[in-house]
Amino acid sequence: MKVLAAVKRVIDYNVKIRVKPDHSDVDLTNVKMAMNPFCEIAVEEAVRLKERGVATEVVAVTVGPKAAQEQLRTALALGADRAIHVETDERIESLGAAKALAKLVEEEQPGLVILGKQAIDTDNNQTGQMLAALTGLPQGTFASEVVVEGGKLKVTREIDGGLQTIELSLPAIVTTDLRLNEPRYAKLPDIMKAKKKPMDVKTPADLGVEVASKVKLLKVEPPAERQGGVKVGSVDELVDKLKNEAKVIS
Amino acid sequence: MSILVLAEHHDGALAGATAHVVAAAQQIGGDIDVLVAGENVAAIAESAAKLDGVSKVRVADNAAYAHLLAEPTAALIAELAGDYSHVLAVASTTGKNVLPRVAALKDVAQISEIIAVESADTFKRPIYAGNAIATVQSEDAPKVITVRTTGFDAVAEGGSAAIEAVDLSFTKGADNAQSTFIKEELAQSDRPELGAAKVVISGGRGMGNGENFKLLDGIADKLGAAIGASRAAVDAGFVPNDMQVGQTGKIVAPDLYIAVGISGAIQHLAGMKDSKVIVAINKDEEAPIFQVADYGLVADLFEAIPELEQQL
Numbered sequence: 001m002k003v004l005a006a007v008k009r010v011i012d013y014n015v016k017i018r019v020k021p022d023h024s025d026v027d028l029t030n031v032k033m034a035m036n037p038f039c040e041i042a043v044e045e046a047v048r049l050k051e052r053g054v055a056t057e058v059v060a061v062t063v064g065p066k067a068a069q070e071q072l073r074t075a076l077a078l079g080a081d082r083a084i085h086v087e088t089d090e091r092i093e094s095l096g097a098a099k100a101l102a103k104l105v106e107e108e109q110p111g112l113v114i115l116g117k118q119a120i121d122t123d124n125n126q127t128g129q130m131l132a133a134l135t136g137l138p139q140g141t142f143a144s145e146v147v148v149e150g151g152k153l154k155v156t157r158e159i160d161g162g163l164q165t166i167e168l169s170l171p172a173i174v175t176t177d178l179r180l181n182e183p184r185y186a187k188l189p190d191i192m193k194a195k196k197k198p199m200d201v202k203t204p205a206d207l208g209v210e211v212a213s214k215v216k217l218l219k220v221e222p223p224a225e226r227q228g229g230v231k232v233g234s235v236d237e238l239v240d241k242l243k244n245e246a247k248v249i250s
Numbered sequence: 251m252s253i254l255v256l257a258e259h260h261d262g263a264l265a266g267a268t269a270h271v272v273a274a275a276q277q278i279g280g281d282i283d284v285l286v287a288g289e290n291v292a293a294i295a296e297s298a299a300k301l302d303g304v305s306k307v308r309v310a311d312n313a314a315y316a317h318l319l320a321e322p323t324a325a326l327i328a329e330l331a332g333d334y335s336h337v338l339a340v341a342s343t344t345g346k347n348v349l350p351r352v353a354a355l356k357d358v359a360q361i362s363e364i365i366a367v368e369s370a371d372t373f374k375r376p377i378y379a380g381n382a383i384a385t386v387q388s389e390d391a392p393k394v395i396t397v398r399t400t401g402f403d404a405v406a407e408g409g410s411a412a413i414e415a416v417d418l419s420f421t422k423g424a425d426n427a428q429s430t431f432i433k434e435e436l437a438q439s440d441r442p443e444l445g446a447a448k449v450v451i452s453g454g455r456g457m458g459n460g461e462n463f464k465l466l467d468g469i470a471d472k473l474g475a476a477i478g479a480s481r482a483a484v485d486a487g488f489v490p491n492d493m494q495v496g497q498t499g500k501i502v503a504p505d506l507y508i509a510v511g512i513s514g515a516i517q518h519l520a521g522m523k524d525s526k527v528i529v530a531i532n533k534d535e536e537a538p539i540f541q542v543a544d545y546g547l548v549a550d551l552f553e554a555i556p557e558l559e560q561q562l
Contacts, residue, residue, distance in 0.1 A: 126350035133354035138428035162436040229544035
């Protein structure tokens, strides 16, 4: 079966972000960008399914600005066979992305779509679930294990109290949690080869979808700074401070 | 305006988190109905009816909603959502799983993990692992929202709302051929729940191994604390992943958070930096955790922890 893996271009997770002085948004100028970590896990899982003979083809997809082709090339270097870029400069949130992806699902008819559980910029954790709703397919969110057997998909999910295992009919939508796998690194020869793999560029208009976010972003502020604390010299002093100054223990 | 709140429940009991979402609903204003969906949920509905500010409890008691699988549960909420201006749920793994599916079925955006209500259509939510706070305005109807419980104080229990069954004639009952529940493996613990504990003590990579996490037990017992962990400790296999505090784990805001052997990566701070008092015990005095800690102790945890336990 064909597997679609969705990726997103985001600020690298190690970067300490800055809010723009006019509080309109986060400052993205000259900031290191990368593939969202959860998307790396999604691509890795798709490639492993291919290596196990479950998937026949892996298609990497993204919705975003022209520069997001870098992340698609990364996915190709990691083992995806081809890529589809839905190019737009609009500010996109989950619903718009899900609508574009739903059209690609209609066109490509994959047996499985794998996305990350959340993007580390918007922290929404919505797109996979919305895609499942729009395509009418079942969803296996926050997956830490995915097994295809007997035409069904067994998904182990990370839930608040532990783990839950569900079985889904195929085709299905899966979103990845951190512990699904350990993504590999792209090797130089693979990065070179990825340059020759096919990349299809479309616009939201080609797909007949509206992707711009309808939710207005009024303001972005830095969070309240915590007051710098003190270093204590001993456990005695620590216990004394907690009892008598902070009064959090008795 | 009227608001539908999805009740959070585990093991046949209403989860405390629900009372925080009702508090957020009160700030929005309007009638508040609580939806209790599941199988054999009469007792949960009784508890929900006691929450202050609730007008009505609507009960969808059917085998189809056992374990609140996303497909049937989202279809149910989408069916009811037309009567409401807002649909709210806890930003728990249940709320995060079901609500975006509801939003897309209604063709509206979702606003995730609000921490403040500015007005009935404007909300604050953290982005970039809590390193920026976005104020967003939505004209959608209904507005579909998940609530970060640490942003709102729970409502008290003094109410006595009416309880009524939801007419499920729109569904063919357990007509859910797409997903099947197989099993659950829940961590057994006598300690308070991480998200609701007044005191949390967490261990990181510095604990060295899973065995050493037992060092935290004594302090947790004395303080009635929940035990958490950093992603590094979970990834290293020291403890199960439901103990993870951080951007992609649980968000906690206890009165006292004790971070032991945790360096304080951006992603971990996202999960605990709203705690009232933060204590860091780490042998590396350059560790970023000391920048947010109210009280920092530069020491070897293997000496400091037993000593601390003794002194409490």
